[in-house]
Every structure is written in C-alpha cells, then in structure tokens.
Amino acid sequence: EVQLVESGGVVVQPGGSLRLSCAASGFTFDDYAMHWVRQAPGKGLEWVSLISWDGGSTYYADSVKGRFTISRDNSKNSLYLQMNSLRAEDTALYYCAKDITHGGSYFEIDYWGQGTLVTVSS
C-alpha cells in the first residue's frame, strides 16, 4: 500500500523558514517523480513543485520560485521542501504527492498524503 506521510508544518512568522518532509513507502520511491501541492484554507489546489525521480530536474510555480527548494533522498525514501522568506499567502495545507508515470512525469498525480499545515503569521 502506498503511503505518503508529511511532517514539519507549524506556525512561523513572516520572513521565516521551514522544512517540510515526506516519508514514502509502499512503492519503489526512486522510480517516480514527486510533487508538492498546496491548498490554502477554503481555496483550490495549487501545484508548488516537482522533482524528477533522480533529483536531477526540479520545477517550481512562479509564486514560490527563488524561495522554495525541493529535494529528495532516495536512500531514505524521503521528499523535502525547504521554504524560505515565507509570506502570509504561503499559509496552506501542503500535500506530498506521487507522480503516476514510471521514470518520467506528465504532472499527473496518483497518490497524495494527508497534508501538513503551514501557517505564516506574526
């Protein structure tokens, strides 16, 4: 059974930093690209970032480019999101998600975690 378990969400002040983690199990982690997707309270889904299966390629939404960094450790079956210069508008539930495509990505997501809540507030 595929499991994605996020952690690291807390209340942080504007301008602060935070690192989210996602522990993956139930599939061959280093065969799949991984995503972070967020959802602000009461709002729709917003794709945040993608990392290729080997970590060699990364992509970001314009809203987070230059502030967030996605990474992975395939030896630990783990995905990360380093978030710097946080803003109030970054407040959201952050989902870790698995791409459907083996060895590549068409941005289609077949498994999602339950999310970790990041609140940016003074």
Place this chain on the structure above:
Amino acid sequence: DIQMTQSPSSVSASVGDRVTITCRASQGISSWLAWYQQKPGKAPKLLIYAASSLQSGVPSRFSGSGSGTDFTLTISSLQPEDFATYYCQHAGTFGQGTRLEIK
C-alpha cells in the same frame, strides 16, 4: 502560461442524474489532462488521467473526454458519495474547481 478554466463553478444535482463538468485550456494541450475528486477534509483522488483513462479502482460511471482545448468529466448516474469538488489539471495548473452539491 496555460490557464485552465472550469465550468460551472458549482452545480446542484440529484442522485441518479447525469452530470458534465467542462475544463477549457487557454491553448492546446493534446490529451495531457487529469481530473481529481476532493471531499471535505480529505486529500484529492485521481479519477481520470490522459484525458480519458480511468484510474484503477474508480467506478465506471466516471468518464473523461476531449483533446486540444476542451475537455469534459461526466458522471453518468450520480451516487451519494459523488458529491464533492472536482478539479482538472494540466501540468502545473489546476482549474479553479467545480463544487457538486445535492439538489
């Protein structure tokens, strides 16, 4: 950037009804489109990928069609568990969502 526009933003329907949700891309995207269902307090669930491929385990009353710029998600006979919010997605862009409510 490609924009994805869903319509309607909300719809009311009854159990047994046939419902269609539309997603329009601002430029052609071939068949690179997915549909998700999200229930309150839950993570999204993949229904359809590659515009018309049914994800494993998803009931056959769900179907997707379209290519290029215009796509549809159809639920052939609504069940009580289908009342939720539906999103289309192309690459790094989600539609704004369609809330399906009980009439």
